[in-house]
Amino acid sequence: MLIDVHAHFLHDRTPRADWRERNASRLRAGERVGITIHVASILGSWGFTSPIYFPSPGDCRYGNDYMLRLQREHPDRIRGYVAVNPNYTDHALGEIRRCLDAGMIGVKLAASRRADDPLLDPVCALAAERGVPVLQHIWQHRRRDYPGQEASDAVELGRLAARHKSVPFILAHIGGGGDWVHTLPAIRGMPNVLVDLSGSGVDGGMLEACIEAVGVERLLWGCDLTIETGWAKLRYLEHILPAADLDLVRWRNAARIFPPGAFPSD
């Protein structure tokens, strides 16, 4: 079994005219790689009617509805994260309840509000109550504010994770931009923070550093926007990990933090 914990899909109300092709390409490539389940989110309208990382409540709802539709259409291949904007607390909590009730298995927080902001506390309290993980978008070592997002880094996620110790937090795309060398020491002693290996970065030494810093029990496999980099990391891990450890990264760690029964052979 192979679980991609960081996937995305598009829909008809995004800026992309090729949204169908991109969705189909992800599923086609997933078949070739051997991905059993894509755990995916949709960030509102992907910038069409509100910013990608600051989606309006209406766009969140539309994107989540489309994500639920994909999950219904592909019950053997797709699971959903409910994506919310914590600046709209009541809406966010309502969306989380609605979408988890409909079968989604996690919460996606992008970059609408800094990860250590108190506004994220009610969201995480609800994740704890419902027993689901939170996937937090991360800029590895945020040295400043970047346009278009209120990004967070591992130190900021760590502060949130320390306040919600029963919630598994997925630190997004260690290869997704920024300085991962800064990230790993920041979460070394935080057992409820897991590292998602996705992202376009395939730096030599990065995977060994992840293993050394947090151990294979806290690594999750994923692709995000580049499936070839996910496959490359998997192939590399096959050379440096024993089979049992590789299985942890491929799916067993994911099965441990997502709700029971989230995956086929779980």
Add this chain to the structure above:
Amino acid sequence: MRTDVNAFLGSYPFRRVPGTSPEALLAAMDRTGIDEAWVSHLPGIFWRDPAAGNPWLVETARQHPRLRPVLAMHPEIAGWETVLRSAADAGAPAVRCDPTFYGIAPAGPSMRALAAACGRAGVALMLAMRLEDGRQRHPNDHAAELPAAAVRALVRADSTVRIIVTHADRPFIEEVHFGSTPDEARRAWWDISWIWGPPEDHLETLLGTVGPARFVFGTGQPLRIPENAVAKLDLLDLAPADRAAVEAGNAAAARGG
């Protein structure tokens, strides 16, 4: 046959990178089915005289026949023409120049003179668009990325110069390719190390629009794991002849073989 045109030996100044020795590179090549690698001296890119790393590189390649030396050239250090001649004598598949790392104008008179000299010598000129993702570079690593305009200017500097660009992404490649005449575009080759696969399918798109003859297999190892370049080819449905061309045949054409 699989030729990696974009490999490095030696340490990197801005972070710890494992596997920088010739033996480690050869082991990585064995692991990923790479028969031959064109190797550059990584620390030399950051030296005031990058050519100072060439003797070690040539000697290392002499000891390891699967490694082909890509000699470094600094066109504003006197004697560079001698280095170019020695590259031809050493059987180097290409010479490289990284003007933004050297702090010289990427399309200035000295770079255009170098391109013209490479054309006359029949030696391909290799340029890296970048070495690392700009978002993760060391705070003191300020060298600009190679601009696409520079590649367009250099390919026009001489009617016979052949240029290999590594680490370029789809917008960069399209800007140069479609901003050049067909003859100019036929003298530029692009390594696949930084081109995205599915679901964005940049490589598949480029192979259809620019054509498979323009692309060469490159990894950027050991700064990047070489499995990535292999995986993106394995995700394509390339005809065997096209895949063979990308993996080795086009590199032979780029070096003038």
